Amino acid sequence: MAQPINRRTFLQSTAAAATVAGLPRHALATSPFAMQASWINDAEFAGYFLAIDKGYYDQERLNLTYLSGGPDVIPESTIIAGRADLALTTPDTTIRAISQQGAKFKIIGAQYQKNPIGVVSLKKNPISAPSDLVGKTIAVPPVNTVTVEALLNLNGIDRNAVNIVPYAYDPTPLVRGEIDASLDFTTNVPYTISQMGEEAHSFLLFDYGVTLFNDTVVVTEETLASKRAELVAWLRASRKGWDENLADPTAYPPQWEGSWFKGTGRTIENEIFFNKAQKDLIVSPNGVYSMSETAIEQNLEALKAIGINGTRDMFDTTLLEEI
Known part of the structure; x- marks a missing residue:
């Protein structure tokens, strides 16, 4: 005599078969x-x-x-x-x-x-190339100081001709005019600056030797x-x-x-x-x-x-x- 089919077991077996035979490979x-x-x-x-x-x-x-x-x-x-x-x-x-x-x-x-890391400044006081940093103040995260020093070295600029100060990923000092530039992601911080009522200007370190x-x-x-x-x-x-x-x-x-x-x-x-x-x-x-x-x-x-x-x-x- 045929045994009654347990519905739960039947569904589990059917699902397992479908997984092997018909479902996507993932x-x-x-x-x-x-x-x-x-x-x-x-x-x-x-x-x-x-x-x-x-x-x-x-x-x-x-x-x-x-x-x-x-x-x-x-x-x-x-x-x-x-x-x-x-x-x-x-x-x-x-x-x-x-x-x-x-x-x-x-x-x-x-x-x-x-x-994406670059030098960010304000359009009204633009820093367009490493040479523009001479006599200026740039805020740099401490971990990136050596990178900025390399930028200056690669472009023949005396390290002592640029004032490097710590940067805490906040463009407020730049907008207030307390610094001339900062080192940050050029893909992001310009938007933040625009929301603070200013227009940003930037260049990539990549384009000046820090490739x-x-x-x-x-x-x-x-x-x-x-x-x-x-x-x-x-x-x-x-x-x-x-x-x-x-x-x-x-x-x-x-x-x-x-x-x-x-x-x-x-x-x-x-x-x-x-x-x-x-x-x-x-x-x-x-x-x-x-x-x-x-x-x-x-x-x-x-x-x-x-x-x-x-x-x-x-x-x-x-x-x-x-x-």
């Missing part, structure tokens, strides 16, 4: 994977937010954990401690850790082909050896997210007002400004994250100017060839 496997961002949630990371929301990491069989950064987060420490598989860093800190501390890191991509990437994609050598397939999958999904986001930089930030951007204290108009401003610094003819041999050499030369001696083998471009 339902078939999930490899845990964590990434550490370099700063708090803002448009700097829009491509990742889009890729998460659209399921692009799921499609690559990655169960992604996104870790936001901030002023107290050292991204390299997160991957050393094993809390993340990958981190977004600055090339100076990463290569200094490799060359001076023996850290086993590899740079496998670069989000920003051109570093560095930013938000470099860094992994440990151990992770590179053990999770290569997952890293390639992350690069592929992330590139897809960035390509879609930058196709129309105004489209997605409004959608994240109540999610990714919630509680940051920044307006959506600010994030749209940021997203639009960063586009030309990220895109590359060879795709997002590309690192050409020329660009790598430029990074090494710029780092050498600030006393950091890196070598080509600290960069691994082979994963980008597999996307």
Whole structure:
């Protein structure tokens, strides 16, 4: 005699069969994977937010954990401690850790082909080139003082001819006329200045010899050896997210007002400004994250100017060839 069918068991069996036979491949496997961002949630990371929301990491069989950064987060420490598989860093800190501390890191991509950091001034009193800093006061975050000194050195300017004071990521002293310029993200702070009733003027350090990437994609050598397939999958999904986001930089930030951007204290108009401003610094003819041999050499030369001696083998471009 036929046994009665238990409805719960039948539904579970049917669901399992459907998973194997008919569901999208992202339902078939999930490899845990964590990434550490370099700063708090803002448009700097829009491509990742889009890729998460659209399921692009799921499609690559990655169960992604996104870790936001901030002023107290050292991204390299997160991957050393094993809390993340990958981190977004600055090339100076990463290569200094490799060359001076023996850290086993590899740079496998670069989000920003051109570093967004630049000298910001007011349009009514513009600082348009390093030579304009002579006799002026520039506010610089202490961690970036050596970078500004390299800018001056590369452009033949006496360090003593420029007054460098500490900067706390607040443009108020600039707007008040207490300083002549500050060192900050040119993709963001000009918007803040506009909201304070002034118009900003800026130039990138990149355009005057400090030719560095930013938000470099860094992994440990151990992770590179053990999770290569997952890293390639992350690069592929992330590139897809960035390509879609930058196709129309105004489209997605409004959608994240109540999610990714919630509680940051920044307006959506600010994030749209940021997203639009960063586009030309990220895109590359060879795709997002590309690192050409020329660009790598430029990074090494710029780092050498600030006393950091890196070598080509600290960069691994082979994963980008597999996307």
